[in-house]
Amino acid sequence: MIPLAERLKQPKALVADGAMGTMLFQRGLKQGECPEKFNLERPDVLEEIAREYLDAGADVVQTNTFGASPLKLAPSGLDGKTEEINAGAVRAVRRAVSGRAYISASCGPSGRLLEPYGDIGADIMSESYARQAKVLIGEGVDAVCVETMTDLNEALIAVHAVRSVSSAIPVFATMTFDATPRGFFTVMGTSVEQAVKKLTEAGADVIGTNCGNGIVNMVAIAEEMRKFTSLPLIVQSNAGIPVLKNGVLSYPETPEFMARHVRELLNLGVRIVGGCCGTTPAHIEKIRRAVDDYYNSADTH
Numbered sequence: 001m002i003p004l005a006e007r008l009k010q011p012k013a014l015v016a017d018g019a020m021g022t023m024l025f026q027r028g029l030k031q032g033e034c035p036e037k038f039n040l041e042r043p044d045v046l047e048e049i050a051r052e053y054l055d056a057g058a059d060v061v062q063t064n065t066f067g068a069s070p071l072k073l074a075p076s077g078l079d080g081k082t083e084e085i086n087a088g089a090v091r092a093v094r095r096a097v098s099g100r101a102y103i104s105a106s107c108g109p110s111g112r113l114l115e116p117y118g119d120i121g122a123d124i125m126s127e128s129y130a131r132q133a134k135v136l137i138g139e140g141v142d143a144v145c146v147e148t149m150t151d152l153n154e155a156l157i158a159v160h161a162v163r164s165v166s167s168a169i170p171v172f173a174t175m176t177f178d179a180t181p182r183g184f185f186t187v188m189g190t191s192v193e194q195a196v197k198k199l200t201e202a203g204a205d206v207i208g209t210n211c212g213n214g215i216v217n218m219v220a221i222a223e224e225m226r227k228f229t230s231l232p233l234i235v236q237s238n239a240g241i242p243v244l245k246n247g248v249l250s251y252p253e254t255p256e257f258m259a260r261h262v263r264e265l266l267n268l269g270v271r272i273v274g275g276c277c278g279t280t281p282a283h284i285e286k287i288r289r290a291v292d293d294y295y296n297s298a299d300t301h
Contacts, residue, residue, distance in 0.1 A: 004142045004170050008206065008232050012295050013023050013266055015048045015288045016060040016104070016274025017053035018281065022251075024049075024064075034076040036068045039088040044177045046089060050096035056281035060272060061101045062145065063089040063125050066108035068151065071120070071128040075111070081289050083135050090139035104172065107158055114153055122157055129161035137166050146173040146204075146237075148276075149184040152195055152238045159202040172234055172272075173204035176212040177221055192221060192236060196228040208234035211276045213298030214241060215261040224232035232271035239278030251278025255286035262290035 001007075005100055007014070013120035024035050027045050038045055049285045050061050053265060068086050070079040078085065086105075093103050110128060112120040133144055155173055162171050175195045177184040184192050199207045209221045220235040225233055240253035258275070273291060275283045 001099060002103070005205070008170070008271055013270060014059040014102075015291055016272050017050075017056075017062055017286065018188075018275030018279030019277050019282045020049065020062060020064055020066065020106070020281060022278055023051050025091070026135050029258045034067065034073070034078060036064060036078065036089070037065075038087050039064055039068070039085045039092070040081065042094040043088055044058050045186050046092035049094045051280040053284055054097050055285040056286055058099055058274070059145075060274065061093050061097050062104045063093050063136070064106070064108045065089045065132070065143065066106040067108065067111070067127045069110055069132040069189050071112055071125065072108070073111040082131055083299070086132055086135040087139050090136060090141055090208070102142040105133075105141040105239075107132060107136075107144060107146045107162070107197045108148050109150070109154060111281045114151065114157075119274070124129075125154065125189065126161045126164075129158045130164055133162045133165045137162075137169055141169075143170040143206075144232075145173055145174065147172070147174045149173070150190075151188045152186065152190040152198055152264045155195075156198060156202045159199065163203045169207045171203065172206040172247075173199045173202070173206070174236065175199075175211040175233060177209060178212060179217055184217075184224060186257055192224040193228050198224050200229055200231060206230070206232045206234050206272065208270075208272070210234075210236035211238055214238055215258045219261055219264045219268070222270055223228040224264055226268050233269065234272035234273040234274075235270050236276045237267055237279075238276045239283060242259075242278060249278075253278070255280075255283040258283055259286035259290040260294055262287055263294055266291065267296050275299075
C-alpha cells in the first residue's frame with residue numbers, strides 16, 4: 001500500500017469504517033462502561049470488528065482509542081494504562097487488516113471543559129493529547145483522526161499536540177455540527193467556516209464532520225465546507241438520529257438509504273466516506289458499492 005498522503009491525491013475516494021461503540025454494545029459493552037477496557041481485556045473483539053469492516057470493503061479502519069487520552073481515561077481509573085490501552089488497540093487492528101487497509105487512530109474529546117468555562121488549562125489538555133498521540137504514532141498508525149469535536153479550541157489543541165509529536169503524520173480533524181435556523185454550528189457556537197479555517201491553519205491535512213447528523217444533513221455540511229477549503233474532506237455520518245424503542249437506541253437510516261446519498265458527497269469532492277453511530281459493516285458494504293459504482297459509471301461515460 002502506498003502512503004496515505006499519496007493515496008489521498010488519487011482521484012478515487014476512500015471508504016472508512018463505521019461505528020465502534022455500536023459494535024461493542026453488540027458484544028457486551030454496558031452503558032456507562034469505558035469502551036477502551038476492551039483493549040486490555042478483549043483485544044480479540046477489536047480484531048473481529050476490524051476484520052468485519054475490512055471484509056465490508058473499508059480502506060480505512062479506526063482504532064478503539066476514541067476515549068483513550070489520559071484525561072478521558074482518568075474517571076475510569078485507567079489513565080495509568082494510557083500506553084497499554086492505545087498500543088493494544090493499534091496492534092489489534094493491525095492483526096486484522098495486516099496491510100490491506102490504512103489504520104486511523106481515533107482521538108475523541110477529553111470530556112473536560114477548558115478554562116474559563118471549565119477547570120482544565122490548555123497546557124494540561126495538550127499534554128494529554130500528546131501522550132496519546134506519541135503511543136499511536138509510535139505504533140505506526142497511518143493517520144491520527146481528531147474527531148467528534150464540538151469545542152474548536154479543544155480540536156486545535158489536539159491537532160497541535162499531534163503535530164508536536166510528528167510533522168509528517170496525516171492528521172484528520174472532524175467537528176460535530178447541529179442544524180439551527182441560522183445554519184450549522186457546534187454546540188459551542190462554532191460555524192462551519194470558522195472550523196474549516198482554523199483547522200486548516202492548525203495543520204490538519206483532511207477536515208470534515210462526523211456524528212450528530214444523518215446523511216442528508218452531512219451532505220449540506222460538506223457543501224458548506226467545500227466553499228472554504230480545497231483540502232480533502234472526510235464525512236462519517238450517523239445512521240440518522242437515534243430513537244428509543246423498547247428501551248434500546250435504534251438508528252433509522254438503512255444501509256440502502258445512506259448509500260443513495262454517497263454520490264452527492266463524491267460530487268462535492270469528499271475524499272473519505274464512512275459511518276459513525278449506528279452504522280455497521282452492512283452500511284459500509286453498501287457505501288463501498290456506491291463508491292465503486294460512482295467511479296465505474298464515470299469511467300464508462
